[in-house]
Amino acid sequence: MAHTGKHFANAAAVDGADELPFDLPPRGATATGAASPADDDEPPFDLPAAPRSAQPPRQQQPEPGRTPSQQANAPGDGGKRLSLSARALQGSASPRAEQTPYLQGLNPEQREAVEHLDGPVLVLAGAGTGKTRVLTTRIAHILATGRAYPSQVLAVTFTNKAAREMKERIGSLVGGAVEGMPWLGTFHSIGVKILRRHAELVGLKSSFTILDPDDQLRLMKQVIEAARLDKDRWPARQLAGVIDGWKNRGLTPDKVPAGEAYNFAAGKGVELYAAYQQRLKELNACDFGDLLLENLRLFMEHPDVLADYQRRFRYLLVDEYQDTNVAQYLWLRLLAKGSPNVCCVGDDDQSIYGWRGAEVDNILRFDKDFPGAHVIRLERNYRSTGHILGAASGLIASNRDRLGKTLFTDGEDGNKVAVSAVWDDEEEARSIGDDIERMHKNGQKLNEVAILVRASFQMRAFEDRFISMGLPYRVIGGPRFYERQEIKDAIAYLEVTANPTNDLKFERIVNVPKRGLGDTSVKRVHELARARGIPMYQAAKMIVETEELGGKARKALSDLIRSFDRWRSRLGHIKHTELAELILDESGYTAMWQADKSPQAQTRLENLKELVRFMHEFETLEGFLEHITLVMDTEQAGDGDRVSVMTLHAAKGLEFDNVYLPGWEEGLFPHQRALDETGQSGLEEERRLAYVGITRAKRLAKISFAQNRRTRGLYQSALPSRFVDELPEDHVEIIETKKPFSGAYQNFGGTFGRSSYGQSRFDDVQTQPFEGHYGTPGWQRAQQHTRDQSSASSSSSAKRKWSPSDQRRKRGPLMIEGELIASSSDSSSYRRGERVLHQKFGLGTVTDVDGNKLTIEFDSGERKRVVDTFVDRASG
DNA sequence: GTTCGCTCACTTTTT
DNA sequence: GTGAGCGAAC
Numbered sequence: 001m002a003h004t005g006k007h008f009a010n011a012a013a014v015d016g017a018d019e020l021p022f023d024l025p026p027r028g029a030t031a032t033g034a035a036s037p038a039d040d041d042e043p044p045f046d047l048p049a050a051p052r053s054a055q056p057p058r059q060q061q062p063e064p065g066r067t068p069s070q071q072a073n074a075p076g077d078g079g080k081r082l083s084l085s086a087r088a089l090q091g092s093a094s095p096r097a098e099q100t101p102y103l104q105g106l107n108p109e110q111r112e113a114v115e116h117l118d119g120p121v122l123v124l125a126g127a128g129t130g131k132t133r134v135l136t137t138r139i140a141h142i143l144a145t146g147r148a149y150p151s152q153v154l155a156v157t158f159t160n161k162a163a164r165e166m167k168e169r170i171g172s173l174v175g176g177a178v179e180g181m182p183w184l185g186t187f188h189s190i191g192v193k194i195l196r197r198h199a200e201l202v203g204l205k206s207s208f209t210i211l212d213p214d215d216q217l218r219l220m221k222q223v224i225e226a227a228r229l230d231k232d233r234w235p236a237r238q239l240a241g242v243i244d245g246w247k248n249r250g251l252t253p254d255k256v257p258a259g260e261a262y263n264f265a266a267g268k269g270v271e272l273y274a275a276y277q278q279r280l281k282e283l284n285a286c287d288f289g290d291l292l293l294e295n296l297r298l299f300m301e302h303p304d305v306l307a308d309y310q311r312r313f314r315y316l317l318v319d320e321y322q323d324t325n326v327a328q329y330l331w332l333r334l335l336a337k338g339s340p341n342v343c344c345v346g347d348d349d350q351s352i353y354g355w356r357g358a359e360v361d362n363i364l365r366f367d368k369d370f371p372g373a374h375v376i377r378l379e380r381n382y383r384s385t386g387h388i389l390g391a392a393s394g395l396i397a398s399n400r401d402r403l404g405k406t407l408f409t410d411g412e413d414g415n416k417v418a419v420s421a422v423w424d425d426e427e428e429a430r431s432i433g434d435d436i437e438r439m440h441k442n443g444q445k446l447n448e449v450a451i452l453v454r455a456s457f458q459m460r461a462f463e464d465r466f467i468s469m470g471l472p473y474r475v476i477g478g479p480r481f482y483e484r485q486e487i488k489d490a491i492a493y494l495e496v497t498a499n500p501t502n503d504l505k506f507e508r509i510v511n512v513p514k515r516g517l518g519d520t521s522v523k524r525v526h527e528l529a530r531a532r533g534i535p536m537y538q539a540a541k542m543i544v545e546t547e548e549l550g551g552k553a554r555k556a557l558s559d560l561i562r563s564f565d566r567w568r569s570r571l572g573h574i575k576h577t578e579l580a581e582l583i584l585d586e587s588g589y590t591a592m593w594q595a596d597k598s599p600q601a602q603t604r605l606e607n608l609k610e611l612v613r614f615m616h617e618f619e620t621l622e623g624f625l626e627h628i629t630l631v632m633d634t635e636q637a638g639d640g641d642r643v644s645v646m647t648l649h650a651a652k653g654l655e656f657d658n659v660y661l662p663g664w665e666e667g668l669f670p671h672q673r674a675l676d677e678t679g680q681s682g683l684e685e686e687r688r689l690a691y692v693g694i695t696r697a698k699r700l701a702k703i704s705f706a707q708n709r710r711t712r713g714l715y716q717s718a719l720p721s722r723f724v725d726e727l728p729e730d731h732v733e734i735i736e737t738k739k740p741f742s743g744a745y746q747n748f749g750g751t752f753g754r755s756s757y758g759q760s761r762f763d764d765v766q767t768q769p770f771e772g773h774y775g776t777p778g779w780q781r782a783q784q785h786t787r788d789q790s791s792a793s794s795s796s797s798a799k800r801k802w803s804p805s806d807q808r809r810k811r812g813p814l815m816i817e818g819e820l821i822a823s824s825s826d827s828s829s830y831r832r833g834e835r836v837l838h839q840k841f842g843l844g845t846v847t848d849v850d851g852n853k854l855t856i857e858f859d860s861g862e863r864k865r866v867v868d869t870f871v872d873r874a875s876g
Numbered sequence: 877g878t879t880c881g882c883t884c885a886c887t888t889t890t891t
Numbered sequence: 892g893t894g895a896g897c898g899a900a901c
Contacts, residue, residue, distance in 0.1 A: 232897085292891095673887060
C-alpha cells in the first residue's frame with residue numbers, strides 16, 4: 001500500500017529537519033543581532049513573560065450587534081467579563097477562579113485542556129464535545145493570564161470560516177484582543193504572511209501572486225507542451241494531482257523518491273515538476289501548495305529566520321489536527337521547536353480528507369512526535385441524543401486504526417436512528433421531501449434540517465423534488481462564488497489592470513469576450529515574452545508595433561492594451577468600484593453576457609453586480625485582490641428558512657436537529673472507488689464519513705437506501721450499505737416503507753439477492769410485501785411522534801392548525817402539497833406576463849398565478865409550476 | 877478563428 | 892443524462 005511509502009518519505013524529511021541546527025538557546029536568552037523579521041507593527045517578543053499592558057484596556061462595550069446573551073457559552077454578563085479580563089491583562093500572575101469567569105461552565109476535561117498550558121497537549125475532541133470552545137477559551141486563558149502577548153500565539157485552522165469564528169469567540173471572551181492576534185489564521189494565510197516577509201530568500205518578490213487552481217492548470221498545460229509531451233496522453237489535470245500530492249508531502253522536486261518519478265509521463269514527472277516550479281518563479285507566483293512548501297524551504301535554508309519565529313511563538317494551537325498533511329506537520333514541527341507548548345485539537349474518527357493528503361497518522365503519532373504529551377479526551381457530547389451517539393459509536397467501532405473514544409451524553413436517549421428502504425432515488429427524494437414537509441407543518445425550522453449525501457450527483461433528485469413541491473432549500477458547497485467563470489473573468493480583468501505582469505490572468509481574458517485573438521496570436525505573444533523574459537503584457541505591447549500579427553488581431557490586441565493602460569491610469573483616481581464597473585463595461589464583458597441567451601446569463605450578470613457590491617467592503621482594488629484568492633468565501637446566498645443540502649464532507653463541523661442520510665448503498669457509500677483505490681484504509685475513511693454524518697444530528701437521524709438508483713443514465717439495482725448492517729441494533733429503528741401507490745413495488749422482493757458480503761438483517765425489510773401501509777407500527781410511531789412534536793413546540797401558530805395525520809391517511813401527497821401551498825402563504829405578488837428569474841431554470845414569463853404558485857414558461861421552452869419564493873423578478 | 881458535434885467520465889475538494 | 896473538452900469542418 002502507498003501508506004508505507006508515505007511514512008518513509010515523511011520520516012526521512014523529518015530526520016532531515018533534525019539535522020539542521022535548530023536547537024535554540026533556553027527561553028529568555030536574548031536574540032543576538034538577529035534582525036527581527038519586519039514587524040514594526042508588533043511588540044518585541046523577547047520580553048519577560050507578563051506584559052504590563054499588552055493592549056489598552058477596552059471600554060465595557062459589547063461589540064456592536066452582539067449582545068452578551070448571544071455569546072452562548074459564557075456565563076455572566078459581558079461587561080463584567082471585559083473588565084476582569086482587562087485586569088487580568090494588566091498582569092495578575094495566577095488568576096483565581098473569580099478572575100477567570102470564562103472557565104466557568106467547562107466540564108473537568110475541557111477545563112484541563114484549557115488550563116494545562118505547559119508542554120504538549122493533544123485534545124481528542126469527539127464530535128460535539130465543545131472543541132472550539134476549548135480552543136478559544138485556552139487562547140483567552142493564555143492572554144488573560146499574561147502568559148503571552150497576542151502576537152506570540154500561533155493558532156492555525158484549515159478554513160477561513162473556522163479562523164473567523166475563533167476570532168469572534170476569543171474577542172467576546174477577552175474583549176477585543178482580536179486585532180492583536182496576527183497569527184490566528186489558516187495554514188495558508190499564515191504561510192502567505194510569512195512568505196511575503198521573506199520572499200526574496202526563496203526567489204520570489206514579496207508581491208508574488210497566488211495562483212488559483214485554474215491558473216495552475218493553465219500553467220501545467222504549458223509546461224507539458226513545452227516538454228513536447230502528448231497532452232492527451234498526459235493530461236494536465238493528472239499532473240496537477242501528482243504535483244499537489246508531492247507538495248502535500250513536503251517534497252520539493254529534488255526530494256521526490258526515485259520510484260515515484262515514474263508516476264507520470266514515463267519518468268518525466270519530476271522533470272515537469274521542476275519545470276513548473278521554475279515557471280512559477282519566473283511568474284513571481286505560488287500555487288496553494290507552495291505557500292507551505294516555500295515556507296518549509298525558507299525555514300530549512302535560513303535557520304536564522306526560523307529561529308526568529310520559533311522565539312516568537314510561545315504557544316501554538318492547531319485545530320482539526322487530523323486533517324493536517326505532511327507539509328503542514330513539518331511546518332508545525334519546525335515552528336514548535338522553540339516552545340513545548342503545542343496544543344493540537346482533533347478527532348481521528350473525523351478524518352475524512354485522506355484522499356487530499358491528510359495524514360491521520362499525524363494525530364495517531366502525536367505522543368511520539370511530542371514526547372511527554374498530555375492527552376485529554378473530550379467524550380461528553382452536548383449535541384446529540386443517546387441513540388444517535390450509540391448508533392454512531394457502534395458504527396465507528398468497526399474501524400481498527402483509531403485512538404478510541406466513546407461519546408456519551410447525560411441527555412435523553414431520544415429517537416432511534418431511523419433506517420428505511422425505498423424503491424429508487426426518486427422515491428427517496430419524494431419521501432424525504434414529504435417527511436420534511438410534515439415536520440415543517442409541525443413547526444420544524446427548515447434551517448435545522450439537512451440532507452447529507454455522499455456524492456453531489458445525488459443532490460439533483462432532491463433539488464428537483466423540492467422545487468416542484470415548493471420546499472425552500474439551499475445547496476451548500478456547490479461551486480463557490482469566486483469559482484464561477486464570470487467572477488474569475490472579472491477578477492482577471494481587475495488583476496491585469498492592477499498588475500500587468502500577471503500572465504496567467506492576462507491569458508485568461510485576452511480573448512474574452514471574443515475579439516479575434518486566437519491561439520496563434522496568443523502563442524506569438526507568449527513566445528516573445530518567453531524569449532525576452534518579459535511579461536506577456538509587455539510583449540503584447542511590443543508585438544503590436546510590428547507586422548507580426550494580422551491586421552485584425554493586431555488592432556484587437558492594441559485596443560485591449562490601450563484599454564488596460566487607460567484603466568490603469570484611473571487607478572487611485574476614481575473609486576475602485578467605479579473603476580471595476582468601467583472596466584467590465586468598456587471591455588465588452590458585460591455586453592457579452594447581455595447578448596448571451598442561455599438561462600444562466602442573467603444570473604451571471606447578477607453575480608457580477610454582487611462582486612462589485614462585495615468590493616465596497618475593501619478600501620482599494622489592491623486590497624480586494626489581495627484577499628480574493630485566499631479568502632473569498634462570501635456568505636452563501638439565500639437566507640431565510642431553508643433545508644440544507646450538501647455533501648457529507650461539507651457537513652463536517654455543522655449540526656442540525658434533523659439529518660437525512662440518503663443513499664446508503666454499496667458502491668455509493670462506501671464508494672466503490674474508495675474501496676478499489678485504497679482498500680481497507682479507504683473503507684475506514686468511508687466509515688468515518690458515515691460517522692461524521694450521523695453525529696451531525698442533534699435529535700433525529702434518518703438513513704435510507706434505495707433499491708434502484710439511476711447512475712450514468714442507467715437504472716441499476718443496489719444493495720444496502722454494509723454500514724447499515726454495522727449500526728447497532730439497539731439504537732436503530734426500521735421504518736417500513738409507506739407508499740401505497742406506485743405499483744412498481746409489487747415485484748421487487750425477488751431482486752434482492754445478496755452476494756457481496758452475506759446476509760443482512762435488512763433483507764427482511766425489503767422482501768416484506770407492502771401491506772398495511774399507514775397501519776404499520778413504524779408508521780404509527782411516526783405519527784405519534786409527530787403529535788408529540790407538535791404539542792411540544794410552542795410557537796408558530798398558523799402552521800399548526802393543519803392537522804397532518806388525518807389528511808395524510810386519506811390523501812396522497814399531491815393533495816397535501818396543495819394544502820401546504822394554500823396554508824403557507826397568501827397570494828403571490830407576481831402577475832401574469834411578468835418576467836422572472838429562476839435560479840435553476842433561468843428566465844421565464846409567468847403565464848398563470850394560483851395562490852403563491854406560478855406557472856412559468858421558461859425561455860428554455862420548459863413549462864413549470866413553481867412556488868413564487870423560488871423566483872425573483874428579472875431585472876432589466 | 878469560430879462553431880459544431882462527438883466522445884468521455886462520473887467521489888469527496890477547507891486553501 | 893449531462894457537461895466539459897477536443898478535433899474537424901466551416
